[in-house]
Amino acid sequence: MRRRRPPGALVPVAKRELPGHIAAALAGAGGPTDSAGVPWEGRSLEGEGNPLHQFDKDNGQADAGYAAAVQALVTGTGTEAGVVESLATARVYVAIVATLGEEATSDHGLTADKEADLALVTLTAPDGRKALPVFSSVDALAHWHPEARPVAVYAPRAALSAVSEEAQLLVIDPGSDVTFVVRRPAMWALAQQREWVPSYEDGGLAGIVAEAAGQESAVRQVRLAAGGGVASRTAGGTLVSGGGAGPELRIILQLAPGLDAAGVQSLAAAFQQRLAGHPEFVERVDSLELKITR
Structure with a gap:
């Protein structure tokens, strides 16, 4: 069914x-011998560091x-x-x-x-x-x-x-x-068994974003925050502040007045293209949402 x-x-x-x-x-499960052909009979799988099974006490x-x-x-x-x-x-x-x-x-x-x-x-x-x-x-x-x-x-x-x-x-x-x-x-x-820092809390990433935004004279301020997709909900509907599937990072650009809609669109496209061309940014950011304010 x-x-x-x-x-x-x-x-x-x-x-x-x-x-x-x-x-x-x-390969070694379910048969009379392991994958090397050595019989299981008479062997103990218990003990610290036993190479036959890491989870014998599981x-x-x-x-x-x-x-x-x-x-x-x-x-x-x-x-x-x-x-x-x-x-x-x-x-x-x-x-x-x-x-x-x-x-x-x-x-x-x-x-x-x-x-x-x-x-x-x-x-x-x-x-x-x-x-x-x-x-x-x-x-x-x-x-x-x-x-x-x-x-x-x-x-x-x-x-x-x-x-x-x-x-x-x-x-x-x-x-x-x-x-x-x-x-x-x-x-x-x-x-890789190394520490992970969320992109919205990554100071080094903030520097990369600020550098990319600094090439636009109309940008007055740039801020990083958690994206709308970071949060998730339990099966019962409780809001949880993590574990969502994305967008992960929100970038807020505050622009000076004077740009029309076409100018804002052109600025946003150029800014995102610079970020997409930065290998470190691409590696450390899963998904992005851009918010424009005046």
């Missing part, structure tokens, strides 16, 4: 090739640090950057589904699966961008896709997989009470 999705919802899309570390994790629940960071964000005491920071050491689950690779027909005319592939699930966001869904707990994944298989990874590895899949977004717990979207700059920082 096909489940109906609300308009604008993220749509699951199966990708046939798996990232190497997930394929390796799956209970399938959400990482405590991530859960606390999200709760703080919902109550207004936390920040978007704090949630991303919590993911640096958090275990998450990626969703794997079986897809039919080849069908075969028996002597009795019955159709059966001859080959099946395991596929990493990706999403298509409403704006057309590709996203990788990950889940903080087994229950969250099962609620979203009962037939998907959870594979435990650290969040930076999941972010690295998203980058390799050419995804622009990492979506945490889609369909849950709180869905948190990690945009491209934060996702890249997570994959």
Whole structure:
């Protein structure tokens, strides 16, 4: 039975090739031996630093640090950057589904699966961008896709997989009470295991924007703020000050009086073109909205 999705919802899309570390994790599962042909029988998977399984004590629940960071964000005491920071050491689950690779027909005319592939699930966001869904707990994944298989990874590895899949977004717990979207700059920082500073709080970025605006004599003031797409809502409708899919950065240009509509449009186009040609700005900003004031 096909489940109906609300308009604008993220749509699951199966990708046939798996990232190497997930394929390796799956290769040794479900059989009498590991991927090197060594029998599982008689071997203990417990113990600190055991290379056979990093999550042998995993209970399938959400990482405590991530859960606390999200709760703080919902109550207004936390920040978007704090949630991303919590993911640096958090275990998450990626969703794997079986897809039919080849069908075969028996002597009795019955159709059966001859080959099946395991596929990493990706999403298509409403704006057309590709996203990788990950889940903080087994229950969250099962609620979203009962037939998907959870594979435990650290969040930076999941972010690295998203980058390799050419995804622009990492979506945490889609369909849950709180869905948190990690945009491209934060996702890249997570994959590289470095600190992420939101573009609307980035002093260095403010300098780049000021330099670009300074080339227009009509600009009297320029300010940076969080974009309208930074905020999100819980499933119950509570407004949350982070985790949205964008626009991420709002630039407010205050102009001197005297420019007509065509002049304002020309100035805005030239300003945005300068920013688009600045590699550092492009790397650190996911999405932009420009506001003109007098």
